[in-house]
Amino acid sequence: MEDIFVVKRCNKIIIHGRRAGEVNHAPPDAAVWYRIADTRTRGFIGDGYDHEEDARRECHQLNARSQVTARQS
Template identity: 80%
Template sequence: MEDIFVVKRCNRIIIHGRRAGESSHQPPEAAVWYRITDTRTQGFIGDGYDLEEDALHVCQQLNARSQVSERQG
């Protein structure tokens, strides 16, 4: 059976602000984060994760729960 929830790698830009009186600031920084996607709705589940391992762990738990509920139903 195919997994319902999958981990998706997303780009993000971190913008560093500056305080009043400062003439320069750091440039924007490119980074990535990981989100869990529901393949049925293409919607995101929960918050994003900085580490792919954390997202994969939660994703595996969600898929395990969804398979148990489908078998019972």
């Protein structure tokens, strides 16, 4: 059976603000984060994860639960 939930890598740009009167500010930082996507609805599950291992672990648990539910139906 094909996995319903998959991990998607997303780009994240962190913009640093500056206070009134400051001339220089730090440039934006490029980073990544990970989200769990539902292949049926193309929606996302949860708030996202900073570490890929955490997203994969949760994704594995969601897929395992969905397979048990499908077998019981």
